[in-house]
Amino acid sequence: xxxxxxxxxxxxxxxxxxxxxxxxxxxxxxxxxxxxxxxxxxxxxxxxxxxxxxxxxxxxxxxxxxxxxxxxxxxxxxxxxxxxxxxxxxxxxxxxxxxxxxxxxxxxxxxxxxxxxxxxxxxxxxxxxxxx
Amino acid sequence: xxxxxxxxxxxxxxxxxxxxxxxxxxxxxxxxxxxxxxxxxxxxxxxxxxxxxxxxxxxxxxxxxxxxxxxxxxxxxxxxxxxxxxxxxxxxxxxxxxxxxxxxxxxxxxxxxxxxxxxxxxxxxxxxxxxx
Amino acid sequence: xxxxxxxxxxxxxxxxxxxxxxxxxxxxxxxxxxxxxxxxxxxxxxxxxxxxxxxxxxxxxxxxxxxxxxxxxxxxxxxxxxxxxxxxxxxxxxxxxxxxxxxxxxxxxxxxxxxxxxxxxxxxxxxxxxxx
Numbered sequence: 590x591x592x593x594x595x596x597x598x599x600x601x602x603x604x605x606x607x608x609x610x611x612x613x614x615x616x617x618x619x620x621x622x623x624x625x626x627x628x629x630x631x632x633x634x635x636x637x638x639x640x641x642x643x644x645x646x647x648x649x650x651x652x653x654x655x656x657x658x659x660x661x662x663x664x665x666x667x668x669x670x671x672x673x674x675x676x677x678x679x680x681x682x683x684x685x686x687x688x689x690x691x692x693x694x695x696x697x698x699x700x701x702x703x704x705x706x707x708x709x710x711x712x713x714x715x716x717x718x719x720x721x
Numbered sequence: 722x723x724x725x726x727x728x729x730x731x732x733x734x735x736x737x738x739x740x741x742x743x744x745x746x747x748x749x750x751x752x753x754x755x756x757x758x759x760x761x762x763x764x765x766x767x768x769x770x771x772x773x774x775x776x777x778x779x780x781x782x783x784x785x786x787x788x789x790x791x792x793x794x795x796x797x798x799x800x801x802x803x804x805x806x807x808x809x810x811x812x813x814x815x816x817x818x819x820x821x822x823x824x825x826x827x828x829x830x831x832x833x834x835x836x837x838x839x840x841x842x843x844x845x846x847x848x849x850x851x852x853x
Numbered sequence: 854x855x856x857x858x859x860x861x862x863x864x865x866x867x868x869x870x871x872x873x874x875x876x877x878x879x880x881x882x883x884x885x886x887x888x889x890x891x892x893x894x895x896x897x898x899x900x901x902x903x904x905x906x907x908x909x910x911x912x913x914x915x916x917x918x919x920x921x922x923x924x925x926x927x928x929x930x931x932x933x934x935x936x937x938x939x940x941x942x943x944x945x946x947x948x949x950x951x952x953x954x955x956x957x958x959x960x961x962x963x964x965x966x967x968x969x970x971x972x973x974x975x976x977x978x979x980x981x982x983x984x985x
Contacts, residue, residue, distance in 0.1 A: 663944030696762030721851035828894030853983035
């Protein structure tokens with residue numbers, strides 16, 4: 590089963606919690622055991638798994654990525670968003686999660702985030718469920 | 722096939738070689754061709770694949786991650802482990818490895834590591850084998 | 854279906870666009886729906902997905918990784934390529950891409966790159982297609 594969702598981001602850099610979209614897709618698929626791949630078809634955007642209880646955790650990750658690859662650094666790419674491309678490769682375009690007994694095997698503190706690095710924009714997320 | 726292992730870490734930051742757990746799970750599964758997903762359900766812990774011959778390689782990776790996201794940096798999250806969350810997102814919560822002829826397609830120098838960033842603790846690792 | 858390709862790199866650090874190898878493997882497999890895992894069995898090499906239209910994007914990613922983990926930094930590993938091992942763990946050994954209707958679900962700007970961090974060398978890339 591493959592589903593596509595549109596996510597609207599509201600700031601240049603923003604982590605959007607999409608855990609409920611992933612859970613909902615796995616539930617709809619009826620798959621009891623398998624894996625789930627969450628993928629963004631964008632080059633200035635990523636997917637990560639991290640704590641979604643305290644929003645300060647995501648804020649600290651965002652700040653550190655900005656420190657490592659500042660928006661206003663010296664880059665060759667003329668569009669002015671090289672920092673976003675770099676952050677996307679550091680975080681990765683997808684995450685794979687295990688499904689057991691019809692449920693995502695996320696840890697109690699884990700959430701799935703779409704990582705916007707060059708918003709605000711409308712972004713697509715693909716969620717693929719594979720039985721096995 | 723899905724297996725869960727408990728790994729005890731002994732230091733705050735430590736990469737534990739879990740290659741043998743992964744090999745053993747693939748062997749037990751009887752799957753000849755497919756993929757294997759190694760996943761940690763924690764937000765201050767990751768999975769990476771790198772050299773497991775010379776322990777200095779892992780030491781250099783650990784030191785660099787500490788340099789990029791120092792434990793005592795300025796963070797918002799009050800639990801004092803933001804560096805560990807950041808490192809987890811840089812390294813990733815899982816790795817996917819190909820299975821061919823009943824064996825993991827790891828390179829000769831490659832090992833699979835559980836990356837502890839906020840230990841010592843007892844950690845869970847899930848290993849999922851998918852035929853295909 | 855599993856295919857192995859050899860990629861020759863020509864510089865110490867170089868991102869080689871292997872998107873056509875991935876597309877060709879998916880087409881040959883005849884798989885209409887599923888996933889594709891692109892994997893390097895090396896510890897000083899990675900796989901990333903990023904923009905393959907403007908080569909300046911890749912140049913900026915390469916430069917930033919060199920800045921974060923300089924070749925001539927202070928490392929313990931005596932082979933002198935610790936920076937390459939670090940970069941490999943930051944970028945990751947594999948990427949997973951969704952297949953829909955027989956095609957890779959890559960975004961319009963996305964390409965798949967083999968990231969050479971310690972070349973020039975002959976490198977292997979494995980591409981595994983799983984139906985589902």
